Amino acid sequence: MRDGFAEGLVQAGEEDENLIVVCADLVKSIKIDKFAEIFPDRVIDLGVAEQNLVTVSSGIASCGKNVFAASYAIFSPGRNWEQIRTTICINNQPVKIVGSHAGITTGPDGATHQALEDIALMRVLPNMIVLSPCDYLETKKATIAMAKLNKPCYIRFPRSEVPIITTLDSPFEIGKAQVLKEGNDVSIIATGEMVHFAQLAASELETSNISARVINVSTIKPLDTKVIQQAAEDTGAIVTVEDHQIVGGLGSAIAEYLSENFPVPIKMVGIKDKFGESGAPEELMQKYGLTKEEIIKAVTTVLRMSAKG
Amino acid sequence: MTNFSAQRIFELKKIANKIRQNIISMIFEAGSGHPAGSLGMADIFTALYFEILKHDPKNPDDPDRDRLILSNGHICPVQYASLAHAGYFPVEDLQTLRKFGSGLQGHPHRGFLPGIETTSGPLGCGLSEACGMAWVGKNDNKDWKVYCLMSDAEGQEGNTWEAVMFANKYKLNNLIAVIDRNNIQTDGTVEDVMPLNSLKKKYQAFGWAVAEIDGHNFEEILGAFEEAKDLAVAGPSLIIANTIPGKGVSFMENKFEWHSHKISKEEMEKALTELREEILHG
Ligand SMILES: Cc1ncc(C[n+]2csc(CCOP(=O)(O)OP(=O)(O)O)c2C)c(N)n1
Numbered sequence: 289m290r291d292g293f294a295e296g297l298v299q300a301g302e303e304d305e306n307l308i309v310v311c312a313d314l315v316k317s318i319k320i321d322k323f324a325e326i327f328p329d330r331v332i333d334l335g336v337a338e339q340n341l342v343t344v345s346s347g348i349a350s351c352g353k354n355v356f357a358a359s360y361a362i363f364s365p366g367r368n369w370e371q372i373r374t375t376i377c378i379n380n381q382p383v384k385i386v387g388s389h390a391g392i393t394t395g396p397d398g399a400t401h402q403a404l405e406d407i408a409l410m411r412v413l414p415n416m417i418v419l420s421p422c423d424y425l426e427t428k429k430a431t432i433a434m435a436k437l438n439k440p441c442y443i444r445f446p447r448s449e450v451p452i453i454t455t456l457d458s459p460f461e462i463g464k465a466q467v468l469k470e471g472n473d474v475s476i477i478a479t480g481e482m483v484h485f486a487q488l489a490a491s492e493l494e495t496s497n498i499s500a501r502v503i504n505v506s507t508i509k510p511l512d513t514k515v516i517q518q519a520a521e522d523t524g525a526i527v528t529v530e531d532h533q534i535v536g537g538l539g540s541a542i543a544e545y546l547s548e549n550f551p552v553p554i555k556m557v558g559i560k561d562k563f564g565e566s567g568a569p570e571e572l573m574q575k576y577g578l579t580k581e582e583i584i585k586a587v588t589t590v591l592r593m594s595a596k597g
Numbered sequence: 598m599t600n601f602s603a604q605r606i607f608e609l610k611k612i613a614n615k616i617r618q619n620i621i622s623m624i625f626e627a628g629s630g631h632p633a634g635s636l637g638m639a640d641i642f643t644a645l646y647f648e649i650l651k652h653d654p655k656n657p658d659d660p661d662r663d664r665l666i667l668s669n670g671h672i673c674p675v676q677y678a679s680l681a682h683a684g685y686f687p688v689e690d691l692q693t694l695r696k697f698g699s700g701l702q703g704h705p706h707r708g709f710l711p712g713i714e715t716t717s718g719p720l721g722c723g724l725s726e727a728c729g730m731a732w733v734g735k736n737d738n739k740d741w742k743v744y745c746l747m748s749d750a751e752g753q754e755g756n757t758w759e760a761v762m763f764a765n766k767y768k769l770n771n772l773i774a775v776i777d778r779n780n781i782q783t784d785g786t787v788e789d790v791m792p793l794n795s796l797k798k799k800y801q802a803f804g805w806a807v808a809e810i811d812g813h814n815f816e817e818i819l820g821a822f823e824e825a826k827d828l829a830v831a832g833p834s835l836i837i838a839n840t841i842p843g844k845g846v847s848f849m850e851n852k853f854e855w856h857s858h859k860i861s862k863e864e865m866e867k868a869l870t871e872l873r874e875e876i877l878h879g
């Protein structure tokens with residue numbers, strides 16, 4: 289997915305000579321090196337200084353530049369949340385914040401480096417748009433789309449390799465969720481690399497005659513409430529899936545909307561109020577319940593709750 | 598020395614005095630606010646808005662304007678009063694400070710009032726924002742300059758020093774920072790709470806050109822700005838302005854308790870009397 293970001297950034301940089309990238313000593317790690325090679329004058333490396341990263345970016349944006357501010361999600365928005373709130377969101381400066389290495393799949397680096405709270409942190413801020421693409425292709429499209437957006441925006445993606453599940457022709461639009469598979473019994477609504485696991489779970493459920501709709505929410509804010517409400521109305525039961533704390537993440541966003549507009553039973557698959565630890569991404573996903581099996585279990589439970597199962 | 602006549606300097610003193618009177622009545626009316634820092638910076642703000650800045654109150658978004666970033670947003674009464682006297686909005690509006698529906702928010706809020714470049718109040722961010730602006734100005738060969746006003750206690754914020762390094766790396770010679778060295782903060786004197794010692798040596802070590810002045814002496818203030826504006830200076834400039842917190846109101850001067858404090862009716866009247874007399878005899 290970092291490659292998708294890297295390529296999207298280069299393309300966006302070719303299309304907009306006002307595009308500036310600000311980074312904090314992680315140019316290679318976030319794969320900004322390609323962009324830096326082509327546009328050396330449009331990259332600022334300000335060292336290990338994440339508070340400066342977003343505040344300098346706010347100043348640059350105020351002079352009409354299209355700024356991307358990139359670091360690991362745990363440090364930006366993790367360390368500099370209040371600076372983002374004041375100088376980007378209250379000011380309404382269209383800085384594009386890039387949080388790489390999001391989620392437990394950051395793996396061997398351990399709990400300190402696994403951002404499991406960044407969606408919550410960014411979702412609560414007025415004016416902020418929150419993107420969480422599902423694969424390489426979608427990350428590339430999202431990067432290009434956010435470059436054209438004149439609003440504060442946050443994009444998160446994991447470090448790990450993720451299977452490509454969309455195609456070049458798959459539609460992508462900020463603010464729109466995509467139904468990847470139709471189904472009538474239950475809706476599995478997922479974000480990021482967990483969309484792939486939602487698909488695997490849905491295929492397996494088919495064999496037990498459970499028809500699951502799969503929805504990819506690549507824009508967490510603003511939420512595509514039309515698609516979510518339709519899913520609730522059509523299937524009456526919902527499972528949400530994310531590599532993020534259940535508290536404050538995608539599941540919360542969907543529950544907030546549906547509880548006020550079309551209440552149906554919801555089960556949430558995600559990190560359950562815990563910190564991670566070192567391990568291979570697959571080992572950690574197993575231990576922390578980010579698996580196909582966990583999704584299937586959640587579907588069984590939610591169907592029982594909705595009195596359909 | 599500067600080219601400003603004694604006559605002009607007297608005019609500036611009168612404006613600063615008027616601004617101080619406004620600060621007192623604004624904070625009285627609001628029932629809360631930050632008098633000491635606001636009063637202490639009245640001379641510097643007067644010099645900026647009435648001599649130094651390239652700006653047009655009727656066209657506050659002019660792309661070629663100099664940018665003034667107030668990092669320590671809590672002293673906004675002095676900026677609001679300066680903006681009003683410079684013609685950005687009616688002086689009468691000053692009495693709406695901190696009131697519901699007013700453009701004069703308790704801390705500056707971009708978009709609420711003409712002439713406010715950025716939202717501030719949370720300390721330690723302004724210099725970074727000013728750096729971002731100066732980076733663009735320098736890269737795009739613009740003539741405009743960036744002035745960043747900071748408090749001394751902001752030197753206790755890590756974010757400030759991140760910006761100090763940035764300005765040096767990119768040799769932002771279009772950036773002029775001013776520190777209000779009044780040696781007070783919320784809990785006491787700065788040197789007691791968390792000593793900053795020599796800011797001059799610190800900034801110099803980070804590659805900045807530093808001038809230290811009496812922040813109430815217009816000749817020194819104007820001279821320092823003229824010098825700092827000179828692009829022959831290779832990098833960023835800092836003016837350390839030694840000021841008296843509460844300046845002009847005897848019972849507020851040098852008392853950290855007046856960092857944030859409401860003003861009673863009696864206190865207001867006493868303060869206004871002192872200020873009026875100062876300008877009669879000054
Ligand atoms: C990040 C942040 N922390 C705390 C505060 C609360 N606060 C407001 S002013 C201030 C310090 C005051 O000292 P100084 O900035 O030197 O201002 P002066 O009293 O000289 O006006 C503090 C701690 C704040 N505004 N921002």
Ligand SMILES: [Mg+2]
Pocket residue numbers: 748749750777778779780781782787
């Ligand atoms: Mg102070």
